[in-house]
Amino acid sequence: MDLPHPAREVTSTSVPTRVDGLADALDGLVPVHRPGTPEHAALSAAVNPARPRRPALVAAPRTPQEVAHVVRLAGEHGVRVGVQGTGHGRSAPLDDAVLVSTVELDHxxxxxxxxxxxxxxxxxxxxxxxxxxxxxxxxxxxxxxxxxxxxxxxxxxxxxxxxxxxxxxxxxxxxxxxxxxxxxxxxxxxxxxxxxxxxxxxxxxxxxxxxxxxxxxxQPTLYGGALWSADVERVVHAWAAWAPGLPAQASTSLAVMRLPALPGVPEALAGRTTVAVRFAWTGDPEAGASVLAPLRAVAPLLEDTVAVMPYAAIGSIHGDPDAPVPVHESHLLLEDLGPEASERLVELVGPGSPCAQVVVEVRHLGGAASRQPTVPDAVPSRAAAWSLFTVGMALPATVDAVAADAARIAAALAPWTRPGGLPNFTPGDGPGWAERVYPPPTRHRLAEVSRRYDPDGVLxxxxxxxxx
Ligand SMILES: Cc1cc2nc3c(=O)[nH]c(=O)nc-3n(C[C@H](O)[C@H](O)[C@H](O)COP(=O)(O)OP(=O)(O)OC[C@H]3O[C@@H](n4cnc5c(N)ncnc54)[C@H](O)[C@@H]3O)c2cc1C
Known part of the structure; x- marks a missing residue:
């Protein structure tokens, strides 16, 4: 059984005392930043301000050896260790922990x-x-x-x-x-x-x-981009029927959007419910265009950005926003998106529905994503066919309604869901998170390997x- 805090001999002292001890031990070895300093605020900032991170201490090691110092000394002082690169993802609560910022490891x-x-x-x-x-x-x-x-x-x-x-x-x-x-x-x-x-x-x-x-x-170039339409119903049905038959060179996702009228949002897309079909094709562009032709023809388009592009422009396919925005996220995996399921999806999130999400995204999985790697790994749910991800504004006035709406969508899609989740898309933390994401054998093996390499549970x- 793990002790609630890592280093057995120091767990009787209070957290602030242990953190002070760690900060003193790191002094002169590794840059550390205390709460209240600009460096602490910058290095622990989360891209989603709805999930603020408040580590007891931030360490910014400049070399792998300095990372080792931080982890070893944290263990000796009974302080747990979190890690942050950019702040885009989720993290366990860091309140009593030292956060290792990796920004300096930028080679x-x-x-x-x-x-x-x-x-x-x-x-x-x-x-x-x-x-x-x-x-x-x-x-x-x-x-x-x-x-x-x-x-x-x-x-x-x-x-x-x-x-x-x-x-x-x-x-x-x-x-x-x-x-x-x-x-x-x-x-x-x-x-x-x-x-x-x-x-x-x-x-x-x-x-x-x-x-x-x-x-x-x-892969120097791609044929890719997005098709935007206001005819959500027609596009969702056509896309769900079209995607499973795509050749291996094609990857696609779809997003039902309720974009606000903000700077940077094209006028044609703002203040209304629209749908974007994202398409990425690695083969000959002409062949890609004929594969996409049925979707181009299915409904009038508000925007069509699908073209040959340098691979370096891959971010333009989804056009994810970069600014910190407080959001509520949810995720589930679908087994099937046949006519009945896509009909239900349109009822739930299409125009006229009470949907409170800014984005409801469905990614088509399968193909090479289902292939087991040459060397086995801990990535779960490779057999999943579709991933659904919702994003809604988590402002104090909206967060409860957005969360309830995400639960409404999940409950109504339950007949088509499968257990599990993709680690990068499943919100939450702790054992409940791991149980949602990983099958028991993977969870148990991760726990067993962790005990071997981290006997005191520092991480x-x-x-x-x-x-x-
Ligand atoms: C706009 C946006 C688009 C995204 N698109 C995709 C996508 O297309 N596909 C996809 O799979 N995911 C996607 N994600 C999810 C993303 O992959 C995860 O949120 C990922 O964890 C972010 O990593 P980070 O280092 O940038 O974030 P951070 O918040 O810095 O880290 C998140 C977590 O990653 C782990 N971590 C970070 N660095 C290390 C390290 N050095 N060692 C060990 N663990 C570490 C830690 O558990 C940490 O808490 C997207 C996220 C956003 C915000």
């Missing part, structure tokens, strides 16, 4: 002859996309270039090309990681294979990843798996 080397990149934990997808593009290469990234590479990969990663190029973490060749015992290790298919298994999909439960080695793909993320 990036692209090795074109090997088709690989060595990426520090503080690097965002935008940098890898831009550097790889100089050689006609590309990383298999997510929809938003501002998301952190490592934080994203720890959850597997289903991007705009997931159905064509697979789950992003399938391209991870090696990880450098500081485990909860404060030791810097290298995980590959042959070195520390249990870590290599669990760091791909296990969401940081097994260590603070300091760098990854990533395989790049030869916060591990506690979603290691219940007393």
């Amino acid at each position: 990036l080397t692209v090795l074109p002859a090997l088709g690989r990149a060595h990426v520090g934990a503080g690097v965002r997808w935008a940098q890898v996309v831009a550097d790889a593009a100089r050689y006609g290469l590309a990383p298999v990234c997510g929809s938003a270039p501002s998301v952190g590479v490592v934080g994203y990969l720890t959850g597997g990663g289903h991007g705009p090309l997931a159905r064509t190029l697979g789950v992003s973490s399938d391209r991870v060749l090696a990880l450098d990681v500081v485990t909860g015992d404060g030791v810097l290790r290298r995980a590959t298919p042959v070195e520390e294979p249990d870590l290599f298994w669990g760091l791909r999909g296990g969401r940081g439960a097994l260590g603070v990843v300091v760098a990854v080695e990533l395989e790049l793909v030869d 916060l993320a591990a506690h979603a798996f290691r219940t007393p």
Whole structure:
């Protein structure tokens, strides 16, 4: 059984005393920032202000060895460790913890002859996309270039090309990681294979990843973009029937949007319910255009941005907003999106429905995203066919209604859902989160490997798996 706090000999002292002890021990070794300082605020800021992070201390190590110092000394002082790259994702509450900010671990080397990149934990997808593009290469990234590479990969990663190029973490060749015992290790298919298994999909439960080695793909351009229409009903039905028959070069998602009239939102899309069909095609553009033709013809279009684009413009396919906005998110997996389910979806979220979400997104999975990787990993739900994700404004006046609305949508779609969730899309934390996301064998193995490499339970993320 795990003790409630990590280092057994110091758990009798209060949290502030332990944190003070840790800060003193790190003084002169690793930059640390106390609450109330601008650095503390900046390095612990969450992109979703509805989920503020208030760590007792922030450490900003500049090298992997400094990360090891922080984790080892945190363990010795009975302080748990969280980790943050960009603040885009979710995190367990950090109130009594030291937050390791990885922003200083920002090295990036692209090795074109090997088709690989060595990426520090503080690097965002935008940098890898831009550097790889100089050689006609590309990383298999997510929809938003501002998301952190490592934080994203720890959850597997289903991007705009997931159905064509697979789950992003399938391209991870090696990880450098500081485990909860404060030791810097290298995980590959042959070195520390249990870590290599669990760091791909296990969401940081097994260590603070300091760098990854990533395989790049030869993809200088794409045929991609989005089709926008106000005819939600017709487009949703046509898309749900069309997507399962797509060839392997195509990946697609759909989003029903209620965009506010704000600067940057095109007039044609603001203040009304619209639908966007996102399309990404890796083959010959003419062939891609004929595959997309039925969707182009199904309803009048407000916007059509699908064209040949440099891979470096991949973020424009989804056009995810970058500014910090307080949001409520929900996620579920669908087994089936046949006529009955798509009819229900339109009733629930289409025009005329009481839908309180700004975005209801359905990603078509399957294809290469369903393929098991050559070396097994902890990424769950590979057999899922569709992912549904909702985003609503979490302002004090709206958050309850938005949450209730997300529950209404989930309840009504229950006949078509399947258990499980994608780690990067499932909100929440703790054991309840892990139970929603992972099947029991994966959870139990993550807990077992965590106990081996982190006997005192120093890493916060591990506690979603290691219940007393
Ligand atoms: C606009 C937007 C678009 C997105 N699009 C996609 C998408 O297309 N596909 C997809 O799969 N996901 C997507 N996501 C989800 C995203 O992948 C996760 O939120 C991811 O965790 C973000 O990682 P981060 O490092 O940027 O965030 P952070 O908030 O910094 O980190 C989130 C969590 O990741 C883990 N983590 C971060 N760094 C490390 C590290 N060095 N070592 C160990 N664990 C670490 C920790 O558990 C941490 O709490 C999107 C998110 C946003 C906000």
